[in-house]
Amino acid sequence: MADGAAKLKPESKSKKDIKNLVETIIHIIFLVLGLVAVGCVLVITIYLVISGIPAIREIGIIDFLFGTEWASTAADPKFGILPFILTSIYGTAGAIIIGVPIGFFAAVYLAKMAPPKVKSVINSAVGLLAGIPSVVYGLVGMLVLVPTIMKVFNVPDGSSLLAAIIVLAVMILPSVIKVSVTALESVPKEYEDASLALGATKTETYFRVSVPAAKSGIAAAVVLGVGRAIGEAMAVMMVAGNVANMPSLFESVRFLTTAVASEMSYSSGLQRQALFSIALVLFLFIMLINVLLNMLLKRQKEN
Amino acid sequence: MIKPISKKRKAYGITMKAITYLAVGIVCALVIGIVAYVLVRGLPHVTWELLSTSPSYLNDTIGILPDIMSTLYLVVATLIIVLPIGVGAAIYLTEYAKNKRVVELIELASETLSGIPSIIYGLVGMLIFCQFLGLKTSIIAGALTLVIMNLPTIIRTTQESLKTVPQSYREGAFALGAGKWRVIRTVVLPSSIDGIVTGCILSIGRILGESAALLFTAGFAHTLYGPIEGLTNPGASLTVALYVYAKEQGEFEVAFAIAAILMILTLIINFGASLAGKLFKRRVEK
Numbered sequence: 365m366a367d368g369a370a371k372l373k374p375e376s377k378s379k380k381d382i383k384n385l386v387e388t389i390i391h392i393i394f395l396v397l398g399l400v401a402v403g404c405v406l407v408i409t410i411y412l413v414i415s416g417i418p419a420i421r422e423i424g425i426i427d428f429l430f431g432t433e434w435a436s437t438a439a440d441p442k443f444g445i446l447p448f449i450l451t452s453i454y455g456t457a458g459a460i461i462i463g464v465p466i467g468f469f470a471a472v473y474l475a476k477m478a479p480p481k482v483k484s485v486i487n488s489a490v491g492l493l494a495g496i497p498s499v500v501y502g503l504v505g506m507l508v509l510v511p512t513i514m515k516v517f518n519v520p521d522g523s524s525l526l527a528a529i530i531v532l533a534v535m536i537l538p539s540v541i542k543v544s545v546t547a548l549e550s551v552p553k554e555y556e557d558a559s560l561a562l563g564a565t566k567t568e569t570y571f572r573v574s575v576p577a578a579k580s581g582i583a584a585a586v587v588l589g590v591g592r593a594i595g596e597a598m599a600v601m602m603v604a605g606n607v608a609n610m611p612s613l614f615e616s617v618r619f620l621t622t623a624v625a626s627e628m629s630y631s632s633g634l635q636r637q638a639l640f641s642i643a644l645v646l647f648l649f650i651m652l653i654n655v656l657l658n659m660l661l662k663r664q665k666e667n
Numbered sequence: 668m669i670k671p672i673s674k675k676r677k678a679y680g681i682t683m684k685a686i687t688y689l690a691v692g693i694v695c696a697l698v699i700g701i702v703a704y705v706l707v708r709g710l711p712h713v714t715w716e717l718l719s720t721s722p723s724y725l726n727d728t729i730g731i732l733p734d735i736m737s738t739l740y741l742v743v744a745t746l747i748i749v750l751p752i753g754v755g756a757a758i759y760l761t762e763y764a765k766n767k768r769v770v771e772l773i774e775l776a777s778e779t780l781s782g783i784p785s786i787i788y789g790l791v792g793m794l795i796f797c798q799f800l801g802l803k804t805s806i807i808a809g810a811l812t813l814v815i816m817n818l819p820t821i822i823r824t825t826q827e828s829l830k831t832v833p834q835s836y837r838e839g840a841f842a843l844g845a846g847k848w849r850v851i852r853t854v855v856l857p858s859s860i861d862g863i864v865t866g867c868i869l870s871i872g873r874i875l876g877e878s879a880a881l882l883f884t885a886g887f888a889h890t891l892y893g894p895i896e897g898l899t900n901p902g903a904s905l906t907v908a909l910y911v912y913a914k915e916q917g918e919f920e921v922a923f924a925i926a927a928i929l930m931i932l933t934l935i936i937n938f939g940a941s942l943a944g945k946l947f948k949r950r951v952e953k
Contacts (some may be wrong), residue, residue, distance in 0.1 A: 383846060386846075386848065387846055387847055387848055388938065390847075390848045391763055391840075391847075391917050394755050394758055394762075395759055397751070397752050397755030397756045397758075397759060398755070398756040398760060398773050399773065400752050400756060400818070401756060401773055401776040401780060401818055401819070402772055402773060402776040403779045404776070404780060404815045404818065405776045405779050407781060407791075408783065408787070408788075408791050408815075411794055411795060412787070412789050412790075412791065414793060423915035433674065445950050448702050465690070466690045466693050466694065467690075467693070467694075468690075469686050469687045469689070469690030470690045470693075471692045471922075472687055473687045473688070473691045474691075477687065478691075486691065486695065487695070488937060489694070489695060489698040490694065490698075490942060491702075491925065491937050491940075491941070492698055492702070492933065492934065492937050493694075493697065493698050495876065495933040495936060495937050496701065496873050496876070496929075496930065496933055497875065497876030497877075497878065497909075497929050498876065498878060498879070498904045498906075498908050499878045499907075499909045499913075499926075499929075500701075500705060500909070500926045500929055500930065501701075502910070502913070502914075503705075503909065503913050503919075503922055503923070503926050504701055504704060504926075506913060507702065507919065534701075536696055537694060537697070541694070548722075553670070557928075562928070564718075565672065565676065565680050565901070567679070567680040567683050567684055568676065568679065568680065570683075571683055571685045588804035591782055593782075595783075595784025595785070595786065595787075596784070597785065597786040597879040598878045598879050598906075598910060599732065601914070602910070602913065602914055621786045622712065622783065622789060624786055625786055625789075625879060625882065628790070628882075628883055629882075629883070630816070639790075640790070643786075643787055646784070646786075646787065647701070647783070647787055647867065650782060650783060650784060650787070653778075653782070654778070654779055654782045657782070658775075658778065664776075
């Protein structure tokens with residue numbers, strides 16, 4: 365190379381300056397790219413607060429949060445979202461009650477008992493479950509679950525809170541299983557060895573030593589499941605019937621998420637603003653869950 | 668003498684094991700049941716005519732070509748925008764950031780983003796991109812919304828893979844007199860390409876499955892456009908089309924056909940992601 369010799373010479377000052385300048389500029393560009401995520405969180409929060417507050421002000425926070433009637437298009441509109449809040453809470457609780465035990469025991473099997481080959485097969489099955497789009501869950505729920513509920517419980521319409529609970533329970537399984545497996549796998553082997561050496565059987569060791577040692581991680585799995593269930597919209601919209609009733613197992617109900625989704629396309633004025641307020645309430649729920657989740661994950665890491 | 672295990676303990680062991688196997692059985696049955704049901708009901712309706720035409724009111728036929736193209740535009744547009752931002756953020760976090768506070772702040776933001784439900788993204792995307800920035804309901808507005816949603820995935824997978832690039836590579840390059848940017852460009856990034864690929868695959872999966880965020884940002888039109896006009900016009904993704912056909916028009920055959928297509932794509936994506944993960948692992952072990 366012709367300039368090979370020149371390269372060995374100390375670089376001239378101006379060239380070095382340019383090089384430094386370029387490096388600084390690139391550093392700044394990367395910093396900006398890094399801060400995009402922070403910016404997004406801020407913008408989302410600000411937008412939700414700004415667009416959510418006016419309707420709450422106009423309706424009154426007590427009437428809005430604890431009003432039991434939602435009739436947004438009536439001549440004398442009512443904007444009480446207690447039915448949605450309770451439905452979201454009951455629906456999520458139901459999904460957790462059904463989904464978490466199944467997910468938990470499956471996780472113990474995957475993390476502790478399964479032979480490696482079986483484990484990798486089931487792991488990919490769980491991955492697949494996580495990858496199935498929520499509208500597909502909704503469709504299967506609509507055509508399998510809803511008619512089944514109608515027949516089995518002899519109710520006029522199977523689109524109900526129960527249908528939503530079952531669909532949500534299936535949808536949270538992958539998150540619950542994955543996070544629990546990670547937590548159980550990170551339990552130090554010494555704990556289990558010690559327990560086995562003391563004469564405990566394998567099963568006793570897994571459930572009485574490994575599980576308690578992984579309890580923050582398993583709690584995190586449950587909280588993650590709560591977050592997934594409370595935020596799911598489309599699948600629920602397809603199976604829950606979508607009428608603004610107070611929650612009852614066999615009645616058509618509306619969740620916080622579906623309340624936003626179902627009226628958005630034709631809403632206007634105060635009704636539209638009220639939908640933004642519902643989104644704000646949902647967002648606050650999610651933030652609370654996120655904080656809890658981060659706390660639990662941190663505690664698990666420290667252990 | 669070792670005492671035999673008491674009856675009570677034996678019963679405990681058997682019960683727990685039985686419950687565990689039952690749980691695993693339920694999970695497996697669910698996966699097989701859902702996949703088989705969707706494929707059996709959907710695949711017979713996946714015809715070339717369905718895949719290659721637009722819906723026609725005149726002939727009363729339904730085709731999903733516009734929805735396929737919209738989904739493709741969404742995937743491509745989202746990846747083109749999210750990749751530089753996400754990879755850049757990951758590079759900043761692993762290569763540049765010295766201030767621990769800044770790292771924590773960015774990571775917290777990224778975690779927060781991954782916890783926000785898609786319906787909220789849809790709403791905020793509608794407010795910001797469609798209304799505030801004047802993009803109206805369009806593929807590009809949908810893609811920008813998906814960019815925010817997928818940012819955490821790209822950041823995390825790239826970051827994980829950057830962390831596995833041996834420090835000695837960097838030191839070697841620095842010792843040869845390369846500047847930081849040059850080291851990143853020629854040494855660090857090429858050796859973390861598999862992490863970026865994994866991130867892309869995961870993101871594609873998420874984009875294909877997303878519906879709530881697209882309903883109000885990308886809309887639900889079934890008109891066929893070329894890639895350029897496509898971006899600025901509304902278009903239903905496959906998921907949104909499935910929703911509309913199932914819930915609003917009662918066209919369950921079409922809905923199941925789309926579901927079967929989505930299911931096959933999900934299978935491919937999952938297989939691809941685990942393959943990429945395996946390649947990735949092999950390199951780390953080397």
